Amino acid sequence: APSLGAAPAQLRLQRHHLRAVRQHRPPAPPRRPEPRGSGPAVPSPPARGRSPSKARGPRRAAPHSRRDSTASLRTTGEEGDAGTVDKHSVEVTNCFSVPHNESEDEVAVDMEFAKNMYELHKKVSPSEIILGWYATGHDITEHSVLIHEYYSREAHNPIHLTVDTSLQNSRMSIKAYVSAPMGVPGKTMGVMFTPLTVKYVYYDTERIGVDLIMKTCFSPNRVIGLSSDLQQVGSASARIQDTLTMVLQYAEDVLSGKVAADNTVGRFLMDLINQVPKISPEDFETMLNSNINDLLMVTYLANLTQSQIALNEKLLSL
């Protein structure tokens, strides 16, 4: 099994002295919200030409790793980030997985592999830096401390992300931590993992892709196809209809006294109703007609062009 570059004996020694302690405190300042990219089923190319702090990339699902005996299922990987680290927040945009081995006594991470992958990624997006590492699994174990210490050499104040693929509590909880030293100075020191708030941020095009992928959640064999023109308009309007029904239901409830009236919601509803523009019927007719005429003309021209090139094709083959 590939093992750490440094002498394994040294690591085992350190293990006796370090103790990982989990602290369940409410997230204290400095807060570091972390955005997250979208799911991997349909790959989305990273947006180029944007400012570095906003570029994102696809997040890949971590495969199972090789392990021996007892340790819980874990995979580890590294995370990269594009652009600068803000004072209060850090953006994770990309990740790749690194094989490692865990046993009772020691943990071995393939550092060569990690370095290679990082180099390859740098070739594609040169502004990516390593931010931290992730592991699949529910808890933070002692091995995490070791790996975290290794990554603190790679990145400044690395972040540790856990993704619970074993679905404890029937949720796939995703948590993030930073490490902080603790203990009595002079005696044995420990490492504490402080939780961070995690936020997911999408940009517009990404969100559209994610919405599409979400639809597989509703189909029986998790398969969907891409729909075409009018169907999309149809489904979008169906969605609006659903939300409108909910709003109507709420209004009825308030009127019949079932739900207490809320002023803010009322104001939003007023805004909503006033959004439909009030135009005199004649003006609207003229606008509508001119738009429809434009569209019809363009369709006619497109058809004409298509028939022209078809004709050209036929003439050529004579």
Added chain:
Amino acid sequence: MASRKEGSGSAGAASALQGQRQSRRCGGLGRQASADRRAVQYQMEMMRSLRHVNIDHLHVGWYQSTYYGSFVTRALLDSQFSYQHAIEESVVLIYDPIKTAQGSLSLKAYRLTPKLMEVCKEKDFSPEALKKANIAYENMFEEVPIVIKNSYLINVMLWELEKKSAVADRHELLSLASSNHLGKSLQLLMDRVDEMSQDIVKYNTYLRNVSKQQQQKHQYQQRRQQENIQRQSRGEPPLPEEDINKLFKPPQPPPRMESLLIAGQINTYCQNIKEFNAQNLGKLFMAQALQDYNN
């Protein structure tokens, strides 16, 4: 394969897909507009690393981003041909970020038809060869329907994401402000049509030159014959037969591939415009219904 820069002003990225007939993973190849060797090396390294962590590492194709659907170029044809030659089932995914920003994911998969593969293999793009192969611009690419399939774990994660990140729906698909997009598409279409007409003019001049040459050859032959008859009647030896072909060099036939590509591109533009128009008409009628209800 070397990646490409594409479109007017901004860059699109071409990149490699991996996975078993279903693309599972995408690696970006970045903007290396140069050497194939570096790109190939990157690919080999990447595949090896992926194999190491047990991810599907079979090369399935490549993707390219494009603007307004302008992807039918010689470069794409060449790349796709080399991919398809090496791997039987490779596809090229065309992703349009502008159309996607308008509300619906625009992702299409294409492969070259077998007929076109034959022609590309011969590398003979003269008019006669194309006529023999009977290729029209419609038979160049065949579209492969895309189906998205998720694993259960990914579905769980998607539910998590939905709970955690309450992003309001923006409904860009239902927006009525579409003239910008339409204007740009029409502009591109007009450019292509101009190119096409130039191409046709070139081809016509070529045909005219060929027929003129035929006539000249004919006349020359006739004159020769007449002279020979005259000489014979005078008793002189006939003039030697000269090689006609050396005297009248046939003009070069213009390559037909360009015009096929342009025709294909025009076709794609028209399809996209028609689809876009259909959506907009629907939206306009909905707006009308809303206003009628108000009044």
